[in-house]
Amino acid sequence: MIPLDGRSPQPLYEQIYQYIKDEIRSGKRRAGERLPSTRMLANHLKISRCTTQMAYEQLLSEGYIESVPCKGYFIAGIEELVGLDQEPAPGAVFSREEEKEDCQVDFSLRGLDLERFPFNTWRKITKNTLVDDNKEMFAAGDPQGEYGLREAVGNYLHSARGVHVRPEQIVIGAGSEYLWLLLAQILGRNRCIAMENTTYRQAFRVFSGVGMRVEPISMDANGMSALELEKSGADIAYVMPAHQFPTGIVMPVKRRQELLAWAGAGQERYLIEDDYDSEFRYKGKPIPSLQGMDPAGKVIYIGTFSKSIAPAIRVGYLVLPEKLLAVYREKAGFYASTVSRIDQNILYQFMVQGHYERHLNRMRAIYKAKHDALLEGLKSLESQFEIRGENAGLHVVLTHKGGRAEEELVEQAKRMGVRVYGISRSLIRPEPGRFTSTVLLGYGRLSPDEIRKGTKLLEQAWL
Amino acid sequence: MIPLDGRSPQPLYEQIYQYIKDEIRSGKRRAGERLPSTRMLANHLKISRCTTQMAYEQLLSEGYIESVPCKGYFIAGIEELVGLDQEPAPGAVFSREEEKEDCQVDFSLRGLDLERFPFNTWRKITKNTLVDDNKEMFAAGDPQGEYGLREAVGNYLHSARGVHVRPEQIVIGAGSEYLWLLLAQILGRNRCIAMENTTYRQAFRVFSGVGMRVEPISMDANGMSALELEKSGADIAYVMPAHQFPTGIVMPVKRRQELLAWAGAGQERYLIEDDYDSEFRYKGKPIPSLQGMDPAGKVIYIGTFSKSIAPAIRVGYLVLPEKLLAVYREKAGFYASTVSRIDQNILYQFMVQGHYERHLNRMRAIYKAKHDALLEGLKSLESQFEIRGENAGLHVVLTHKGGRAEEELVEQAKRMGVRVYGISRSLIRPEPGRFTSTVLLGYGRLSPDEIRKGTKLLEQAWL
């Protein structure tokens, strides 16, 4: 029985939250154990169900408990599936995973929390998609992607990201890499593309691989330098305004407008906005997409479901300005869609039934809990490290104030069994004196407990 | 997304109110449409729930929206007349389907018989793939494709097509177009590629689209002219030895050896063997693949499941010679797989459980029946038409002996309600006096009865 004091300044839900949290921490409650349902508890304590629920939600957002719809709330398994880590891919010709060694905590940048994926929902939708009267699903589909799915994506982008889009402007494709490649076909190879000097290595390799000239542009605190962009002679600029990878910089409105002005000054100039992880933002008012701020149709918007649903779902989308639509149709309209029509329809159902929004909300809460745990754990490092790129996405950026070399930081962490990642592999062109003592910590796959463990080890490694 | 300005003198709730009011007035929101719940919106905009509620209350009091307890807020249905003429017919942007008119029989070249697809098997395998203990299926997979699937494809190719292949040489990708594109990245753009003068238009567009120089090579009865190839200066040759599209030519062993010899004469020379419909062969011994005849590793083999299973299954495979493997890893190894890992595993199960072989055997019998019906029906045309490309694939080639123009043949057929397709769209370069009176008849989707009906109508149209 939880003792409640109605006259206490501490709200009821917090008293409940505190009580249960203490029980979990002290070990009185074992992992996997079921909590009383919100109704039962509320009934028992003679309070509103919502109050108990708020308490549970708090516990949930901090990772102490987990919820299973229609079943109950359960104490979280501390390190349930640690070391489940991805596949070693039988005979993997070149697995991207480095060897595990005795790595205890891996702050991997591509790690995601797939445990919470609404598996049953997905399975059910799949089942319903593969019904007998749906055989035409196996025939060839629209090369641009199923119209319904494009509508759903368009609606989502409009409401969530302020993107202005008709379904006709959307092209569905199998992941970012393919879409970059496709984009390169549309824009033409004889382009000069400006990229932020630390950027997605993959994007850089695709664009340079197809023969585009790539101009690295240095960044200030607000992102890509507009001045340098102007001078570079590029006619395309690839940017990530919402949460730049890897620096985590959020481009403020002023810089956005400068870039839009730059694009507007040339007939053939375009901005590519890669909104790769904009789904996750934990603090501060969300800034609409660059595309949404642009009435002139100079922004090509690109996004994917790899982070927001699962990497295995190889689906991404391109939003083309009206002017480029004709070019797309001429140059690439004959490309068959790269995504199975069945998968497109599963995803479509997932979206129109509202599962996508729900899933995003849930994941946002979960990742926020991890994010908070990480920042809390990094507090002790603040004297020697600058922490940036927080409050959004799935990684943070740490820079050693004393200028300790990146390799040393990585190596020191490694000796303590912690894997962190240097920023230098994202550099296109070396910049003397910059990006030399910066490491990246991804927290998507780790549990709050693992994160706390990791930061403790980092403390020992670096201080 | 509603743009909010925290520093504006206009209160937050009023900004929201204004925004939604404008959307309703402009007709962007339809009557009856549901607004996001106060919680969701507040969560999204990172403001208090009460603020969104105040905005909604204002809208409510002005009659723009209605509230339904426990369900949500809805746009009021004052004027149903707003914005009736929206959306331009789903998928109509540029659907590949020509208008139906009063076409009775369509000898479509991309038609397939999907009625016989083992739907239940596929569904069952899908269900079994999506079981709870298979969650890792949603994580990122091998960029080259699931190893198991590559093994299965390799085994199939070895036994069915005589392809010599280790799973390590196989790259799984989302359909032919993507694989061609990938191949172009691997080989490099500064290549000169020889293509048979009538060939897959799509392949031509991909290769020329990425900037490769394309050399059209004329064909004799045995396929691509080895002499002309030698003279062309090309270092890559794209061929379809098993059943050339569209001519249906089967390349005899002698010509194959000439091509192999050509490839062997240059360090960087390669043959691309597109085995697009080799699954279907109705008479005579199946000829092994070109790749299987080549001990020197000069043949790149490419195939897909689009015809043999279903076009919606966007899966194809590339078999790279050992020498190109390293190049692939370096230049394109970072490309994530374009096929959903789940789909790959479904396909894998489909193959290892023997369903693929069974399905192929069944389809071969079915298509043979159609093929026979077509040839039987065309007998009466034999006096005036030469019939070629038979005994394999899913189409035959008809050439008018009298030299009647292709357009006329198509038009005459059309007037009788039959759709046939001219060969000229497969021409890369006009060849005076050739391919001017030839049409193609695909029979994949038609039933034997429809085929008989079609040939009867063609008789009336042409004789």
Add this chain to the structure above:
DNA sequence: GGGTATTTGTCCGTATGTATG
């Protein structure tokens, strides 16, 4: 074994109290 009542998490609109200019 197949329908049915119950339980449960989840989402919803609503009401009231409070802090800050």
Add this chain to the structure above:
DNA sequence: TCATACATACGGACAAATACC
């Protein structure tokens, strides 16, 4: 005093999982 914004608390409706008949 009032407008604005936020925090706390309430109970109904719903669909899905589950247990029971």
